[in-house]
Amino acid sequence: MSVCPESEHSTVIRFENVTKVYARGARPALDRISLDVERGEFVFLVGASGSGKSTFLRLVLREERASAGKVFVAGKELGTLSSWKVPALRRQIGAVFQDFRLLPNKSVFENVAFALQVIGKPRHQILTTVPDVLEMVGLAGKEKRRPHELSGGEQQRVAIARAFVNRPPILLCDEPTGNLDPTTSLGIMRLLDRINRTGTTVLMATHDDEIVDQMRKRVVELSTGEMVRDQSRGVYGSDR
Numbered sequence: 468m469s470v471c472p473e474s475e476h477s478t479v480i481r482f483e484n485v486t487k488v489y490a491r492g493a494r495p496a497l498d499r500i501s502l503d504v505e506r507g508e509f510v511f512l513v514g515a516s517g518s519g520k521s522t523f524l525r526l527v528l529r530e531e532r533a534s535a536g537k538v539f540v541a542g543k544e545l546g547t548l549s550s551w552k553v554p555a556l557r558r559q560i561g562a563v564f565q566d567f568r569l570l571p572n573k574s575v576f577e578n579v580a581f582a583l584q585v586i587g588k589p590r591h592q593i594l595t596t597v598p599d600v601l602e603m604v605g606l607a608g609k610e611k612r613r614p615h616e617l618s619g620g621e622q623q624r625v626a627i628a629r630a631f632v633n634r635p636p637i638l639l640c641d642e643p644t645g646n647l648d649p650t651t652s653l654g655i656m657r658l659l660d661r662i663n664r665t666g667t668t669v670l671m672a673t674h675d676d677e678i679v680d681q682m683r684k685r686v687v688e689l690s691t692g693e694m695v696r697d698q699s700r701g702v703y704g705s706d707r
Protein backbone atom coordinates (compact mmCIF):
# COMPACT_ATOMS: atom_id res chain seq x y z
CA MET A 468 0.00 0.00 0.00
CA SER A 469 1.42 3.41 -0.82
CA VAL A 470 1.36 6.24 1.64
CA CYS A 471 0.91 9.93 0.96
CA PRO A 472 4.34 11.37 0.14
CA GLU A 473 3.68 14.61 2.06
CA SER A 474 3.60 14.66 5.81
CA GLU A 475 0.69 12.40 6.69
CA HIS A 476 0.04 14.56 9.66
CA SER A 477 -0.95 17.75 7.90
CA THR A 478 -2.38 16.81 4.51
CA VAL A 479 -5.69 15.03 4.99
CA ILE A 480 -6.89 15.03 1.38
CA ARG A 481 -4.62 15.08 -1.64
CA PHE A 482 -5.64 14.85 -5.29
CA GLU A 483 -2.73 14.26 -7.65
CA ASN A 484 -3.66 14.90 -11.27
CA VAL A 485 -7.00 13.16 -10.78
CA THR A 486 -9.29 12.47 -13.73
CA LYS A 487 -12.65 10.77 -13.47
CA VAL A 488 -14.43 9.55 -16.60
CA TYR A 489 -17.73 7.75 -15.95
CA ALA A 490 -18.37 6.35 -19.41
CA ARG A 491 -15.93 5.63 -22.19
CA GLY A 492 -15.85 8.56 -24.58
CA ALA A 493 -17.73 10.91 -22.20
CA ARG A 494 -16.07 14.15 -21.18
CA PRO A 495 -14.32 13.84 -17.82
CA ALA A 496 -16.43 14.66 -14.76
CA LEU A 497 -13.09 15.70 -13.21
CA ASP A 498 -10.13 16.62 -15.35
CA ARG A 499 -6.56 16.49 -13.97
CA ILE A 500 -7.34 17.93 -10.54
CA SER A 501 -4.46 18.51 -8.14
CA LEU A 502 -5.25 19.81 -4.69
CA ASP A 503 -4.09 19.48 -1.09
CA VAL A 504 -6.39 20.01 1.87
CA GLU A 505 -4.61 20.42 5.18
CA ARG A 506 -5.85 19.29 8.54
CA GLY A 507 -8.23 21.77 10.09
CA GLU A 508 -9.05 23.62 6.87
CA PHE A 509 -12.56 24.65 5.83
CA VAL A 510 -12.93 24.41 2.07
CA PHE A 511 -15.90 25.35 -0.12
CA LEU A 512 -16.22 23.48 -3.38
CA VAL A 513 -18.25 25.64 -5.76
CA GLY A 514 -19.24 25.48 -9.40
CA ALA A 515 -22.31 25.16 -11.62
CA SER A 516 -24.47 22.07 -11.63
CA GLY A 517 -22.55 19.24 -13.29
CA SER A 518 -19.15 20.82 -12.67
CA GLY A 519 -17.96 17.78 -10.70
CA LYS A 520 -18.44 18.68 -7.02
CA SER A 521 -20.29 15.52 -6.02
CA THR A 522 -17.86 13.41 -8.02
CA PHE A 523 -15.03 14.97 -6.01
CA LEU A 524 -16.75 14.05 -2.73
CA ARG A 525 -17.53 10.52 -3.97
CA LEU A 526 -13.86 9.98 -4.79
CA VAL A 527 -12.90 11.02 -1.24
CA LEU A 528 -15.39 8.50 0.17
CA ARG A 529 -14.13 5.86 -2.29
CA GLU A 530 -17.66 5.50 -3.63
CA GLU A 531 -15.99 6.03 -7.00
CA ARG A 532 -12.41 5.48 -8.09
CA ALA A 533 -10.21 7.81 -10.11
CA SER A 534 -9.76 6.87 -13.79
CA ALA A 535 -6.26 8.39 -13.63
CA GLY A 536 -4.16 10.08 -10.98
CA LYS A 537 -4.10 9.42 -7.25
CA VAL A 538 -6.41 10.28 -4.38
CA PHE A 539 -4.99 10.20 -0.85
CA VAL A 540 -7.23 10.47 2.19
CA ALA A 541 -5.80 10.41 5.70
CA GLY A 542 -2.49 9.25 4.24
CA LYS A 543 -3.93 6.30 2.30
CA GLU A 544 -3.88 6.05 -1.48
CA LEU A 545 -7.43 5.03 -2.34
CA GLY A 546 -6.63 3.44 -5.71
CA THR A 547 -4.66 0.66 -4.03
CA LEU A 548 -6.71 0.46 -0.82
CA SER A 549 -8.14 -3.05 -0.33
CA SER A 550 -11.93 -3.16 -0.22
CA TRP A 551 -11.86 -4.58 3.29
CA LYS A 552 -10.14 -1.36 4.44
CA VAL A 553 -12.83 0.91 2.97
CA PRO A 554 -15.07 0.77 6.09
CA ALA A 555 -12.12 1.92 8.23
CA LEU A 556 -11.51 4.76 5.78
CA ARG A 557 -15.17 5.81 5.94
CA ARG A 558 -15.06 5.85 9.72
CA GLN A 559 -12.66 8.76 9.36
CA ILE A 560 -15.16 10.69 7.26
CA GLY A 561 -18.50 12.10 8.36
CA ALA A 562 -20.91 12.90 5.54
CA VAL A 563 -23.85 15.31 5.46
CA PHE A 564 -26.24 15.68 2.52
CA GLN A 565 -28.88 18.13 1.28
CA ASP A 566 -31.71 15.66 1.94
CA PHE A 567 -30.63 14.77 5.53
CA ARG A 568 -30.97 10.97 4.98
CA LEU A 569 -32.33 10.22 8.46
CA LEU A 570 -34.03 6.96 9.37
CA PRO A 571 -37.71 8.00 9.51
CA ASN A 572 -38.86 5.39 12.03
CA LYS A 573 -36.11 6.06 14.53
CA SER A 574 -35.99 8.85 17.10
CA VAL A 575 -33.38 11.61 17.07
CA PHE A 576 -31.42 9.71 19.73
CA GLU A 577 -31.64 6.43 17.81
CA ASN A 578 -30.59 8.03 14.53
CA VAL A 579 -27.38 9.25 16.13
CA ALA A 580 -26.84 6.15 18.27
CA PHE A 581 -27.15 3.95 15.19
CA ALA A 582 -23.93 5.42 13.75
CA LEU A 583 -22.10 4.19 16.86
CA GLN A 584 -23.87 0.83 17.03
CA VAL A 585 -22.80 -0.13 13.50
CA ILE A 586 -19.15 0.39 14.39
CA GLY A 587 -19.49 -1.72 17.53
CA LYS A 588 -19.33 0.93 20.26
CA PRO A 589 -20.44 -0.37 23.65
CA ARG A 590 -23.87 0.63 24.97
CA HIS A 591 -22.56 2.56 27.98
CA GLN A 592 -20.43 4.71 25.67
CA ILE A 593 -23.37 5.34 23.35
CA LEU A 594 -25.51 6.43 26.30
CA THR A 595 -23.02 9.13 27.27
CA THR A 596 -21.76 10.21 23.82
CA VAL A 597 -25.10 10.73 22.08
CA PRO A 598 -26.53 13.25 24.60
CA ASP A 599 -23.25 15.21 24.45
CA VAL A 600 -23.34 15.56 20.69
CA LEU A 601 -27.08 16.37 20.68
CA GLU A 602 -26.38 19.11 23.19
CA MET A 603 -23.58 20.42 20.99
CA VAL A 604 -25.84 20.68 17.92
CA GLY A 605 -28.61 22.36 19.95
CA LEU A 606 -31.08 19.48 20.11
CA ALA A 607 -31.08 18.73 23.83
CA GLY A 608 -34.67 17.92 24.83
CA LYS A 609 -35.65 16.66 21.38
CA GLU A 610 -34.10 13.18 21.69
CA LYS A 611 -37.41 11.33 21.45
CA ARG A 612 -38.79 13.09 18.40
CA ARG A 613 -38.99 11.40 15.02
CA PRO A 614 -37.53 13.23 12.00
CA HIS A 615 -41.01 14.25 10.74
CA GLU A 616 -41.59 16.08 14.03
CA LEU A 617 -38.61 18.37 13.39
CA SER A 618 -38.01 21.40 11.17
CA GLY A 619 -35.63 21.08 8.22
CA GLY A 620 -32.89 22.86 10.13
CA GLU A 621 -33.34 20.53 13.12
CA GLN A 622 -33.25 17.49 10.84
CA GLN A 623 -29.98 18.71 9.40
CA ARG A 624 -28.64 19.15 12.93
CA VAL A 625 -29.46 15.50 13.61
CA ALA A 626 -27.64 14.53 10.42
CA ILE A 627 -24.63 16.59 11.51
CA ALA A 628 -24.71 15.04 14.98
CA ARG A 629 -24.76 11.59 13.39
CA ALA A 630 -21.85 12.48 11.09
CA PHE A 631 -19.80 13.97 13.93
CA VAL A 632 -20.62 11.69 16.86
CA ASN A 633 -17.60 9.50 16.16
CA ARG A 634 -15.38 12.63 15.92
CA PRO A 635 -14.09 11.94 12.40
CA PRO A 636 -11.11 14.01 11.24
CA ILE A 637 -12.94 14.86 8.00
CA LEU A 638 -16.49 16.12 7.45
CA LEU A 639 -17.86 16.15 3.88
CA CYS A 640 -20.99 18.20 3.26
CA ASP A 641 -22.84 18.04 -0.05
CA GLU A 642 -25.18 21.06 -0.29
CA PRO A 643 -26.06 20.90 3.43
CA THR A 644 -28.10 24.12 3.25
CA GLY A 645 -29.75 23.35 -0.09
CA ASN A 646 -33.18 22.70 1.45
CA LEU A 647 -33.05 25.41 4.12
CA ASP A 648 -34.01 29.08 4.29
CA PRO A 649 -31.24 31.68 4.74
CA THR A 650 -31.62 32.13 8.51
CA THR A 651 -31.68 28.39 9.18
CA SER A 652 -28.72 27.96 6.82
CA LEU A 653 -26.74 30.47 8.82
CA GLY A 654 -27.34 28.46 12.00
CA ILE A 655 -26.13 25.32 10.24
CA MET A 656 -23.01 27.15 9.06
CA ARG A 657 -22.28 28.36 12.60
CA LEU A 658 -22.46 24.75 13.70
CA LEU A 659 -20.14 23.56 10.90
CA ASP A 660 -17.75 26.36 11.82
CA ARG A 661 -17.74 25.21 15.44
CA ILE A 662 -17.04 21.66 14.35
CA ASN A 663 -14.21 22.93 12.14
CA ARG A 664 -12.75 24.77 15.14
CA THR A 665 -12.43 21.45 16.98
CA GLY A 666 -9.82 20.55 14.34
CA THR A 667 -12.09 18.68 11.94
CA THR A 668 -11.40 19.38 8.28
CA VAL A 669 -14.61 20.44 6.52
CA LEU A 670 -15.11 20.13 2.77
CA MET A 671 -18.44 21.54 1.64
CA ALA A 672 -19.91 21.51 -1.87
CA THR A 673 -22.40 24.34 -2.28
CA HIS A 674 -24.31 26.67 -4.58
CA ASP A 675 -25.07 29.01 -1.71
CA ASP A 676 -23.27 32.21 -2.67
CA GLU A 677 -24.40 34.19 0.39
CA ILE A 678 -22.91 31.66 2.73
CA VAL A 679 -19.63 31.38 0.87
CA ASP A 680 -19.34 35.18 0.81
CA GLN A 681 -20.06 35.46 4.53
CA MET A 682 -17.74 32.74 5.73
CA ARG A 683 -14.61 33.86 3.88
CA LYS A 684 -12.96 30.45 3.79
CA ARG A 685 -10.90 28.74 1.11
CA VAL A 686 -12.87 28.44 -2.16
CA VAL A 687 -12.10 25.84 -4.83
CA GLU A 688 -14.11 26.34 -8.02
CA LEU A 689 -14.78 23.65 -10.60
CA SER A 690 -16.03 24.29 -14.12
CA THR A 691 -16.94 21.30 -16.31
CA GLY A 692 -14.52 19.15 -14.36
CA GLU A 693 -11.60 21.54 -14.32
CA MET A 694 -10.32 23.41 -11.30
CA VAL A 695 -10.50 27.05 -12.29
CA ARG A 696 -9.88 28.71 -8.92
CA ASP A 697 -8.32 27.96 -5.54
CA GLN A 698 -8.50 30.99 -3.31
CA SER A 699 -7.90 31.35 0.40
CA ARG A 700 -10.57 33.47 2.09
CA GLY A 701 -12.52 33.58 -1.15
CA VAL A 702 -16.02 34.52 -2.28
CA TYR A 703 -18.54 32.59 -4.39
CA GLY A 704 -18.02 34.42 -7.67
CA SER A 705 -14.47 35.20 -8.76
CA ASP A 706 -15.51 38.56 -10.24
CA ARG A 707 -16.49 40.10 -6.90
Ligand SMILES: Nc1ncnc2c1ncn2[C@@H]1O[C@H](COP(=O)(O)OP(=O)(O)OP(=O)(O)O)[C@@H](O)[C@H]1O
Pocket residue numbers: 489490495496514515516517518519520521522523
Ligand atom coordinates in the same frame (compact mmCIF):
# COMPACT_ATOMS: atom_id res chain seq x y z
N1 LIG B 1 -22.87 7.98 -12.03
C1 LIG B 1 -22.64 8.73 -13.11
N2 LIG B 1 -22.58 8.19 -14.35
C2 LIG B 1 -22.31 8.95 -15.43
N3 LIG B 1 -22.09 10.28 -15.38
C3 LIG B 1 -22.14 10.87 -14.19
C4 LIG B 1 -22.42 10.14 -12.99
N4 LIG B 1 -22.41 11.01 -11.94
C5 LIG B 1 -22.13 12.22 -12.47
N5 LIG B 1 -21.98 12.14 -13.81
C6 LIG B 1 -21.64 13.25 -14.71
O1 LIG B 1 -20.44 13.83 -14.25
C7 LIG B 1 -20.50 15.26 -14.34
C8 LIG B 1 -20.27 15.88 -12.96
O2 LIG B 1 -21.40 15.55 -12.12
P1 LIG B 1 -21.44 15.87 -10.56
O3 LIG B 1 -22.68 15.23 -10.01
O4 LIG B 1 -20.15 15.50 -9.95
O5 LIG B 1 -21.58 17.46 -10.59
P2 LIG B 1 -22.02 18.47 -9.43
O6 LIG B 1 -21.14 19.65 -9.59
O7 LIG B 1 -22.04 17.78 -8.14
O8 LIG B 1 -23.50 18.85 -9.85
P3 LIG B 1 -24.75 19.31 -8.90
O9 LIG B 1 -24.35 20.66 -8.36
O10 LIG B 1 -25.89 19.37 -9.85
O11 LIG B 1 -24.89 18.26 -7.85
C9 LIG B 1 -21.84 15.59 -14.97
O12 LIG B 1 -21.64 15.75 -16.35
C10 LIG B 1 -22.67 14.37 -14.68
O13 LIG B 1 -23.64 14.17 -15.67
